[in-house]
């Protein structure tokens with residue numbers, strides 16, 4: 001039971017330790033990233049961060065969710081704000097979402113210039129924004145996804161509300177078939193498809209009209225940044241490491257995308273995309289992910305209705321600045337305090353368990369001592385301190401088992417003081433006790449260490465002699481007969497009155513055909529009574545065939 005408590009206590013401490021310290025460190029955090037479009041080179045940096053182990057090294061288990069397959073488009077902003085994803089990829093429209101009350105934070109602008117452009121067919125004759133005013137324009141709804149494409153109209157005095165905007169089907173076919181006149185596309189993507197088909201096209205690029213927005217923007221929610229600033233910093237860093245890798249190894253990442261993410265694309269298409277992205281990122285001169293607060297402010301001012309000016313502090317919590325979220329001293333103190341409290345708690349529990357264990361150990365030791373004492377008492381004769389009948393029987397059974405198994409012989413000597421009643425009657429019971437005790441000690445002092453001596457009745461004693469054949473038992477019993485009968489006994493410690501006593505002895509050894517442990521004892525007992533009947537002070541040995549042999553009588557003694 002004590003062990004059980006110790007083990008349970010130990011398990012509890014280990015569990016607490018794992019729970020408090022190891023578990024949070026060991027488990028990779030599951031993070032969902034909502035991409036803004038289907039898998040293609042546009043998200044190369046995120047694939048690289050995942051496949052080259054940057055996310056894993058930072059403690060993330062990242063799930064990249066593509067978008068736009070089968071015409072279904074999930075707003076990355078909605079996904080992140082609702083908590084379905086922790087991170088998302090959006091465009092410059094993100095700042096408008098923020099100004100409209102969506103709790104988002106821009107972490108990194110991976111495309112320094114927007115990749116979005118109007119695409120028209122050359123044969124349509126459309127050359128500029130003005131030519132498009134009354135045309136059918138296929139674009140992405142919600143319109144916040146394509147603000148770059150609407151701003152040029154506003155810049156040229158054409159109200160976007162008056163435009164004939166048609167929900168995109170994410171396919172160039174309507175443009176090719178002449179069912180729409182302009183298509184909201186990515187310069188990194190659709191031009192390649194038209195070139196492949198040999199269709200001449202023209203880009204009506206917002207930049208021509210002074211609209212130069214950031215392209216793809218990695219973002220998160222205000223909640224995520226407030227609750228997990230270290231996670232945000234680590235995720236941003238791992239993502240940018242991924243981008244650096246992807247732009248330095250475009251061929252390797254192209255292979256990766258072809259094999260795993262976009263097998264339907266061609267290598268040429270992905271190469272085209274990588275090259276176009278290089279132009280929009282300019283990684284050789286601009287640090288990947290860089291965001292300029294002034295530029296964001298300008299983008300916001302262009303986007304907001306009526307082009308109102310925006311307070312330059314308005315975007316403070318929209319533009320992520322890692323330095324604002326460095327763990328401060330207070331934070332370290334808080335962590336240290338919590339760790340100390342947990343350590344104290346564990347120490348308290350350990351001390352508590354240690355004390356319980358110590359008390360239990362003491363109680364168990366006391367109980368064992370008491371049990372031992374009881375066992376000793378139950379096996380000891382109170383007057384003489386010798387083994388009692390019960391203890392003798394146990395030893396006899398053990399010895400008999402040894403005999404059955406290994407054929408080790410043993411002998412039994414039964415001893416009874418002659419005419420002991422007279423001692424009691426003449427000198428009193430206490431004198432009788434004194435004689436009994438001295439009688440016992442004389443026997444004890446003259447047997448071998450391995451012999452077992454017991455008082456098995458009032459004035460009756462027995463000795464078991466292991467490994468002893470009858471002839472040796474005889475020899476030893478004769479010695480005892482002499483020791484008893486030749487030296488007088490005292491009646492008390494204070495009186496010198498000597499009294500001579502004798503005893504009768506019966507001997508028998510274990511025999512081949514003995515079936516029970518008591519067989520030799522019964523024979524020895526019978527021999528003893530034979531000795532009594534013969535006139536006492538005699539040693540009689542019983543063979544296995546129960547023939548008594550007189551070993552010594554009073555004459556020889």
Ligand SMILES: Nc1nc2c(ncn2[C@@H]2O[C@H](COP(=O)(O)OP(=O)(O)OP(=O)(O)O)[C@@H](O)[C@H]2O)c(=O)[nH]1
Nearest residue numbers: 416417418419420421422424429430432433458459
């Ligand atoms: N003082 C004392 N006497 C005891 C004790 N146990 C038994 N006796 C006495 O031992 C005596 C045994 O007497 P008996 O059985 O008649 O045998 P005996 O007088 O020894 O005669 P034999 O055995 O025939 O030689 C009795 O008087 C018992 O009261 C004891 O613990 N102390």
